[in-house]
Amino acid sequence: MRTFKDRYYLALKQVSKIANSTLSLRKIFDSIAKNITKAMQANGCCVFLLDHKKEYLIIVGTYGLSDIYLRKGPLNAHKSLPEILAGKVVTVANASKDKRIQHPQVAEEQRVHSILGAPILREGEIIGEIRVYTREPRQFSKADIDFINSIADVNTVLIERAKLQQLLARRYKVSEKKAKLAQAPQSPTASLRPTEFVHPSEEQFAKLLDFYCIEWLYEPRSFPLRWENNTVVEMFTPDFYLPGLNLYIELTTLQQPLITTKNRKLRLLKELYPEINIKLLAKNDFFKLLAKYGYGPQGKAKIEGVNQVLYTHTQIQRRIRTLARHISHDYASSERLVLVGVLKGVVCFMTDLMQHLSLPVIIDFMSISYYGGGDSQVVKITKDIDSSITGQHVLMIEDIVDTGMTLNYILSHFSAQNPASLRVCTLLDKRARRLANISLDYVGFEIPDEFVVGYGLDYKGEYRNLPFIGILQPELFKESKPQ
Numbered sequence: 441m442r443t444f445k446d447r448y449y450l451a452l453k454q455v456s457k458i459a460n461s462t463l464s465l466r467k468i469f470d471s472i473a474k475n476i477t478k479a480m481q482a483n484g485c486c487v488f489l490l491d492h493k494k495e496y497l498i499i500v501g502t503y504g505l506s507d508i509y510l511r512k513g514p515l516n517a518h519k520s521l522p523e524i525l526a527g528k529v530v531t532v533a534n535a536s537k538d539k540r541i542q543h544p545q546v547a548e549e550q551r552v553h554s555i556l557g558a559p560i561l562r563e564g565e566i567i568g569e570i571r572v573y574t575r576e577p578r579q580f581s582k583a584d585i586d587f588i589n590s591i592a593d594v595n596t597v598l599i600e601r602a603k604l605q606q607l608l609a610r611r612y613k614v615s616e617k618k619a620k621l622a623q624a625p626q627s628p629t630a631s632l633r634p635t636e637f638v639h640p641s642e643e644q645f646a647k648l649l650d651f652y653c654i655e656w657l658y659e660p661r662s663f664p665l666r667w668e669n670n671t672v673v674e675m676f677t678p679d680f681y682l683p684g685l686n687l688y689i690e691l692t693t694l695q696q697p698l699i700t701t702k703n704r705k706l707r708l709l710k711e712l713y714p715e716i717n718i719k720l721l722a723k724n725d726f727f728k729l730l731a732k733y734g735y736g737p738q739g740k741a742k743i744e745g746v747n748q749v750l751y752t753h754t755q756i757q758r759r760i761r762t763l764a765r766h767i768s769h770d771y772a773s774s775e776r777l778v779l780v781g782v783l784k785g786v787v788c789f790m791t792d793l794m795q796h797l798s799l800p801v802i803i804d805f806m807s808i809s810y811y812g813g814g815d816s817q818v819v820k821i822t823k824d825i826d827s828s829i830t831g832q833h834v835l836m837i838e839d840i841v842d843t844g845m846t847l848n849y850i851l852s853h854f855s856a857q858n859p860a861s862l863r864v865c866t867l868l869d870k871r872a873r874r875l876a877n878i879s880l881d882y883v884g885f886e887i888p889d890e891f892v893v894g895y896g897l898d899y900k901g902e903y904r905n906l907p908f909i910g911i912l913q914p915e916l917f918k919e920s921k922p923q
């Protein structure tokens with residue numbers, strides 16, 4: 441009989457071999473999960489990657505677990521064994537009784553008793569997790585933990601390799617510029633998701649969601665609909681879950697019998713799970729849904745000429761709340777803070793930011809203009825702030841810092857008035873085009889060298905009212921001055 445040392449040694453050897461094979465990523469991760477399960481004499485294993493917001497765990501490989509357990513619902517990494525996100529290896533003695541488990545009832549029903557979870561790290565940053573499950577109570581040993589950590593390291597190398605391959609493949613297929621665009625705003629793990637779609641329309645739908653930067657999870661939950669003798673005999677698994685909208689989506693085909701069956705299942709689902717928000721969608725319905733949020737071909741806002749959504753309204757709001765938390769913390773001991781916005785692009789950002797600041801604030805605005813052209817262009821203040829900032833803590837608010845020339849001018853103008861402190865907060869930082877060497881204290885997003893519009897930013901006065909930030913088609917502005 442093999443000792444645990446033999447089993448772990450053989451599994452590591454086997455996993456390194458699989459990692460070097462030409463199998464698809466999905467198959468490699470499934471195979472790793474199988475090897476872990478067997479070596480640890482456990483009952484199942486899952487390999488997860490974190491989505492780009494580091495919120496949800498996406499299954500990339502699995503072995504030995506029931507479909508009901510795998511599709512028990514979206515797995516939020518902050519609610520389910522959150523210590524793993526802090527880089528710790530976690531053991532769970534009894535999953536159905538442990539508060540750190542997000543779906544304890546399903547664990548009990550599906551006979552998942554003990555769990556061992558470990559982070560997958562890349563350069564000190566958590567990018568995924570491995571979890572091992574047993575049906576019987578189990579005390580995981582130091583050897584178990586060492587083994588799972590070593591396997592996690594192999595996964596890191598695998599993910600790196602896959603990304604490199606995809607990057608190289610892309611270089612050959614598309615132009616450099618398109619490759620940069622495709623990488624920049626997208627989730628770093630989106631292209632790594634080895635999702636196997638059942639239907640081509642689902643893949644198309646996922647691409648559309650990616651285009652609009654709408655986070656999605658594919659079939660994360662199955663809803664039991666009918667039971668016979670305590671056994672589930674009918675289930676319904678919606679195609680997508682959109683966490684940002686807390687919405688399940690089921691796509692429809694044009695075949696009437698299928699629509700009738702789906703409608704029946706949906707009625708049943710709504711009766712049994714009234715708290716669930718679900719929509720049955722045809723393609724046209726999807727466009728209508730996007731329009732409701734201001735996106736897509738039927739959206740009210742003008743998006744003609746916008747190539748791609750760089751940041752959605754939800755992403756912007758989430759980032760603003762974080763910035764506001766940092767600012768409120770840093771100025772907590774100050775009597776008050778003077779926010780100075782540079783018109784007009786800053787309107788949306790400043791309005792949203794100030795509502796989340798938990799300290800006394802006063803606001804002021806200034807306006808500037810550019811005279812002349814080419815090298816002889818000069819900046820001039822056309823509207824100065826209304827009150828004195830001498831002795832005050834001042835935070836300059838900008839929508840975008842591009843060359844930095846505007847801010848450089850404004851900062852020297854304000855420094856001369858001896859404020860108690862003078863700092864800068866910008867929503868967007870286009871570092872690639874920086875000329876003036878200025879330091880930015882709070883930055884929302886660092887963006888690629890693209891012409892961006894929306895959420896206050898304009899092109900020839902238009903697009904400011906878009907609720908998101910989009911990239912303008914280069915053909916539109918090539919004649920005019922850079923942003």
Ligand code: PRP
Nearest residue numbers: 782783784785840841842843844845846
């Ligand atoms: C934008 C932005 C900044 C400036 C940054 O203003 O609001 O003030 O450009 O560019 P820089 O770093 O290259 O100096 P814009 O001139 O577009 O006016 P607006 O705010 O009225 O749209």
